[in-house]
Amino acid sequence: MLFKCRNCGGNIVYDPVKKAMCCPHCESLDSEEKLPGSSIVNNCPNCGAPIVLKEHTSATKCPSCGSYLIIDERVQEVYEPELIIPFKLGKNQVKEILYKEFGKRPFTPAGFLSYAGLEKMEGNYVPFFMYDYSADINYSAVGTKVRSWTSGSYRYTETSYFDVVREMDADFEKVPVDASVEMDDTKMDLMEPYKYGELEKYQDKYLSGFYAEKYNMPSTELEGRAEEKVQRDSEELLKSTLGGYATLTNVNKSIRTDKKGVKYALLPVWEYIFGYGGTEYKFMVNGQTGKVVGTTPVAKGKVIAYGATVFGLVTLIGFMIRMALMAL
Ligand SMILES: [Zn+2]
Ligand SMILES: [Zn+2]
Incomplete structure (x- = not known):
């Protein structure tokens, strides 16, 4: 159309x-x-x-x-996508972001910020699946806490033993996995975080003026990646409640994940490709937040990655922690 x-x-x-x-x-x-x-x-x-x-x-x-x-x-x-984050930044605003980011860098090659080059930038909607998961985390172990003191000419050490039990339910909402083969997964992960609160119901008109890709494979083929993220984040969540013990032994741990649903969404990315010394340098700018991901052609192929490593968006809409700490 x-x-x-x-x-x-x-x-x-x-x-x-x-x-x-x-x-x-x-x-x-x-x-x-x-x-x-x-x-x-x-x-x-x-x-x-x-x-x-x-x-x-x-x-x-x-x-x-x-x-x-x-x-x-x-x-x-x-x-038909269910959700979309429409482009929030236009080409002129992205140009400004790139000028600001690279304009004063001493090694930025001439031509990198040329009007003609930047004018060729295109906005691209990247296909994503957003998975909802719940996780059931059960953990038990024997924990120790050690206390030492000196009295007279004696040194005392007291070791206390604890039954450490954790039962947690966590809900993970809209865990994103990109559904494009061509799109570099690491770069796309660096594009995060998007503000998912601004997801809207999909409408055709948002695509006019941009490029877009449909999902390359069905959601069932990609859910392994979402599940890995959920497992990893559940581990982190559990770990954050286990501080303070000298040792934890007889560990019994299970993390059971359950897929609750999946939605197909399109997310906005501006792409700028710059050819230099026979190499193509690709810059991506988050079309919603303006975050820049890319490496500039500089001396000795030094690589600069913009933006910190990212955790992926995981919204914990609620988790319940029940713990029973009992001194033996
Ligand atoms: Zn035509
Ligand atoms: Zn007109």
């Missing part, structure tokens, strides 16, 4: 700053008309030029007339 302007016939795009459909030709707001018909086999519904699509592309730009096209059958039925 294609969004056309009722006033001038131009291609209407979603403007992240105005939060509205905006005609770049006559500046009308919300004057869009949906023209169905962009399909995998079709030519551009606006100019008739042939469109070559990658296997998973669901929104693209006509190379001939520059119209933004949404491929109907890749955003409908089983491929």
